[in-house]
Amino acid sequence: MAAKIRIPTPLRKLTNDEELVEVDSATIAEAINELQTRFPGIKERLLDDSGAIRRFVNVYVNEEDIRFLQNQDTALKDGDEISIIPAIAGG
Amino acid sequence: MQNNAGFMKALKCRECGREYPLTATHVCEFDFGPLEVVYDYALIKKSLTRAAIESRPNTMWRYRELLPVADGPSVGTQVGFTPLIKADRLAKALGIRELWIKNDAVNYPTLSFKDRVVSVALSRAKELGFTTVACASTGNLANSVAANAASAGLKAYVFIPSDLEHGKIVNSLIYGAQVIGIKGHYDEVNRLCAEIAGKYGWAFVNVNMRPYYAEGSKSMGFEIIEQLGWKVPQHTVVPMASGSLLTKIHKSYQEITKLGLASETPWHVHGAQATGCNPISHAQKAGLDFFKPVKPNTIAKSLAIGTPADGFYSLKVMKETHGHAEDVTDDEIREGIKMLAECEGIFAETAGGVTVGVAKKLIASGKIQAKDSAVLCVTGNGLKTLDAVTGHCGQPCEIKPSLREFEALLAAEKQSLVNA
Numbered sequence: 212m213a214a215k216i217r218i219p220t221p222l223r224k225l226t227n228d229e230e231l232v233e234v235d236s237a238t239i240a241e242a243i244n245e246l247q248t249r250f251p252g253i254k255e256r257l258l259d260d261s262g263a264i265r266r267f268v269n270v271y272v273n274e275e276d277i278r279f280l281q282n283q284d285t286a287l288k289d290g291d292e293i294s295i296i297p298a299i300a301g302g
Numbered sequence: 303m304q305n306n307a308g309f310m311k312a313l314k315c316r317e318c319g320r321e322y323p324l325t326a327t328h329v330c331e332f333d334f335g336p337l338e339v340v341y342d343y344a345l346i347k348k349s350l351t352r353a354a355i356e357s358r359p360n361t362m363w364r365y366r367e368l369l370p371v372a373d374g375p376s377v378g379t380q381v382g383f384t385p386l387i388k389a390d391r392l393a394k395a396l397g398i399r400e401l402w403i404k405n406d407a408v409n410y411p412t413l414s415f416k417d418r419v420v421s422v423a424l425s426r427a428k429e430l431g432f433t434t435v436a437c438a439s440t441g442n443l444a445n446s447v448a449a450n451a452a453s454a455g456l457k458a459y460v461f462i463p464s465d466l467e468h469g470k471i472v473n474s475l476i477y478g479a480q481v482i483g484i485k486g487h488y489d490e491v492n493r494l495c496a497e498i499a500g501k502y503g504w505a506f507v508n509v510n511m512r513p514y515y516a517e518g519s520k521s522m523g524f525e526i527i528e529q530l531g532w533k534v535p536q537h538t539v540v541p542m543a544s545g546s547l548l549t550k551i552h553k554s555y556q557e558i559t560k561l562g563l564a565s566e567t568p569w570h571v572h573g574a575q576a577t578g579c580n581p582i583s584h585a586q587k588a589g590l591d592f593f594k595p596v597k598p599n600t601i602a603k604s605l606a607i608g609t610p611a612d613g614f615y616s617l618k619v620m621k622e623t624h625g626h627a628e629d630v631t632d633d634e635i636r637e638g639i640k641m642l643a644e645c646e647g648i649f650a651e652t653a654g655g656v657t658v659g660v661a662k663k664l665i666a667s668g669k670i671q672a673k674d675s676a677v678l679c680v681t682g683n684g685l686k687t688l689d690a691v692t693g694h695c696g697q698p699c700e701i702k703p704s705l706r707e708f709e710a711l712l713a714a715e716k717q718s719l720v721n722a
């Protein structure tokens with residue numbers, strides 16, 4: 212079960228400049244743990260001390276905000292695309 | 303990095319306080335917190351006096367020490383210093399002692415407050431060496447980036463939801479900008495632009511230029527204070543999309559009082575949203591300090607941001623200043639537009655209808671007291687959102703060029719007044 216995660220610019224120093232990382236996880240929470248195993252330090256960038264996604268980090272699965280899905284419990288399937296995007300200003 | 307940074311010191315993360323150089327970058331690498339410009343206030347205090355400000359041209363750049371450019375503005379030098387109107391007829395209609403309208407519907411050159419932020423963002427973008435600029439927009443920002451880029455000779459890409467009002471689309475195309483309509487909500491446009499911005503070396507005014515861009519909004523607050531005779535208004539009602547303007551109005555009041563240009567009297571900042579896109583006002587009314595994203599469905603398309611980037615800080619500002627938030631339906635928005643037009647002769651876009659409608663509710667509920675004084679921020683022009691009111695403000699009476707027909711019309715009008 213491979214899903215693809217697009218790594219945003221601010222985190223690419225941790226992924227050795229890799230933009231696209233494949234994960235083999237069943238949920239977003241597991242995918243974050245998998246990233247942490249491969250790229251130590253990335254988890255604390257995404258999650259706050261309580262384990263919740265940081266308030267200025269938005270996570271999308273196939274272009275849908277996970278807050279409209281099941282947050283970190285959102286299930287992943289083969290071919291899913293995950294984006295991690297900082298909140299940006301209005302227009 | 304440039305040697306000359308003007309009155310700026312650094313960029314600083316609002317969450318953790320880490321500092322970054324003054325480049326085109328907008329988020330903290332550590333926690334994704336937004337970066338904000340830090341100024342040298344001691345240096346600013348030496349040159350920014352009331353007398354100095356009053357001696358300068360009537361534009362937003364009369365407060366240039368508090369705006370984040372190194373060498374002074376090169377784009378949009380004529381922007382700002384829009385009228386502050388004493389709105390006695392609207393005050394009476396809403397039931398408040400004193401009311402003012404800050405009218406950015408006539409801002410130069412594209413008739414919205416966005417000319418302020420774009421003037422700063424493009425001036426700074428030129429300083430940093432960019433030749434291509436871009437934005438994600440609900441319409442007004444697209445218009446302003448397109449126009450100001452044209453006059454500065456910069457290439458512009460503007461990204462908008464494809465279902466925007468016709469007027470706002472034409473108002474971007476006319477300047478020769480590359481306009482890209484995205485089949486989706488603004489939040490989806492935003493997400494795409496965040497990804498594009500990471501890939502191309504452009505100055506995205508509300509992505510990688512955001513720390514500079516957002517500061518431009520403060521000029522609206524500086525002007526309000528100066529135009530009130532160097533007084534901070536008791537109440538300010540501000541429309542909220544991302545919430546950025548509300549936080550910057552508050553910051554402008556803090557800066558002016560901190561610099562001793564006006565005395566520090568208590569102020570309340572209130573936020574206005576449409577009921578069809580109310581993540582911030584919903585959270586404020588429920589007493590929460592975080593918001594839940596929504597899928598927008600409102601005629602106030604310029605405010606239709608379901609995931610407001612400054613939602614968290616807007617809630618904080620309202621809490622700190624004992625301000626309130628409220629939201630209004632599409633019908634109430636149209637009613638607000640009509641009230642402002644009929645009482646004050648000002649034709650605002652839908653966001654203006656939201657602000658008037660919310661002010662009405664806050665006054666009626668006593669959250670803004672009848673004995674107080676308030677400023678309403680009108681941020682955009684009604685000529686750009688004609689679709690929203692067409693069919694809701696009557697039809698012209700058509701007659702032949704005949705005196706008899708005209709007199710018949712007058713008689714009918716008189717009769718309907720008697721019957722009413």
